[in-house]
Amino acid sequence: MTTPTNTLRGTLPDLAPRRQSLAQRLADPLFAVVTYGLIAITMLVIVYPLYFIVIASISDPNLVQQGKVVLLPKGITFDGYLTIFGTSTIVRGFLNSVVYTVVGTVISVTMILFGAxxxxxxxxxxxxxxxxxxxxxxxxxxxxxxxxxxxKELGMLDTMWAVVLPGAVGVWNLIIARTFFEQNLSPELREASQLDGASDFRFFFGIALPLSKPLIVLMAMIHIVANWNAFFDAMIYLSDESKYPLQLILRNVLIQSQASASGMDMASMDSTAAAQKMGELLKYSMIVVSTIPLLIAFPFLQRYFVKGATLGALKS
Structure with a gap:
């Protein structure tokens, strides 16, 4: 039988605060300072280049080359953005990229999910x-x-399908998706659904896909980035400039602006130096224009990306 004294003795150690040595007391704040300091430095290394590109896109290129643009824009000018958006080919290329990205992502994710x-x-x-x-x-x-x-033999040259179909299925993504299904869809779950009268198609669409939201978002994000940034396939397979994606148009504009003083309203400029100045503005402005859509979308999907990558790549 437990006496009140024994009970009291058993509870006193739990109520008493833990004694820490001086080294332990100093270690915790020091660890916090070092950790947060490293995080701050890492964020600065990642964020500052993006910030510099933004301020450089609205600054005088001569001041940028002289290293006078560090924290704030100087000699503010929006000629780069006005040149980009004042050209119909840029707007058309942006719309083409949206179409290629949406169609290509839907095709890729669908084929990977079914195959995996x-x-x-x-x-x-x-x-x-x-x-x-x-x-x-x-x-x-x-x-x-x-x-x-x-x-060419499939008749897809100079069509949208030449851009979105050849690289629709990445084997590495297929392996990740297969591993995800193997780890998260047990045979017992499928057998239980079959006992309830569910067919394979009903199990896939009614149970497997709803449980695979992190995987679906992961695959969608990977292919959105790949399709949005792709230009090589378009450069090889497309000859009609009206079908060029944004990245290919921006690439051509940048090459033309650096090579000569012609094109993109540069014929009115007086010298090659002026054309090179506009080329620098276009370079930074085009980086901002081409990356803003992804920067806006990714923060909302990041948690699904991390979860999907972890569940699909590691074995529990």
Whole structure:
């Protein structure tokens, strides 16, 4: 039988504050200072280049080259933005990029989800063989000429499909998605749904996809970035300038502005130096214009990105 004295003795150690040595008391504040200091330095290293690009895009290029633009813009001018948005090809390229990004992301995410779920099913005949064939493509490539001939024979040259279809499925993303399904969709869950009369399609659309929101957002973010920044496939497969995406148009504008004083209203400039000055403005302005959409969208999806990447890449 427990006596009141024993009970009191058993509770006193729990109520008493823990004694800390002087070293421990000094270590906690020091650790906090060092940690927050490193975080602040890291944020500064990441954020300042972005901030510098913004202020450089509205500053006098001569002052930027002289190193006089550090924290605040100087010689403020919006000629770079006026030149970009005053050209119809830039606006059309922006709309083309939006279309290519939306269509390409939908196609890629759909194909990866269907393919990964099938490869995650252990009762799928030949799934190991299919996986080997997919992995082989990660190490061996037919090359640019072979891809061009395939796109040409399929009749996709100078069309949107030449931009969004050749790289629609990334094998690494397929592996991540397959691992996610294997770890989060147990065979017992599928068997329970089958006992309730659910078909494979109903299980996939009614149970698997709702449980895969982090994976879907992860795949969508990866392909949004890839499709938005892509220009090489468009440069190879598209010949009609009205179908060029934004990145390809901005690339061509930058090359033209640095090479000569012609194009993009530069014919009225008096010297090559003036054209180079405009080229510097265009360079920074185009970086801002092309990255703003992604910077706006990503903070809202970051938590899904981290969760999806962790669940898809690590084994619990």
């Amino acid at each position: 779920y099938a490869l995650a099913r252990k009762d799928m005949p030949g799934r190991n063989l299919f996986m080997i064939l997919f992995v082989i493509t990660m190490f061996f490539d037919g090359g640019m000429i072979a891809r061009y001939l395939v796109v």
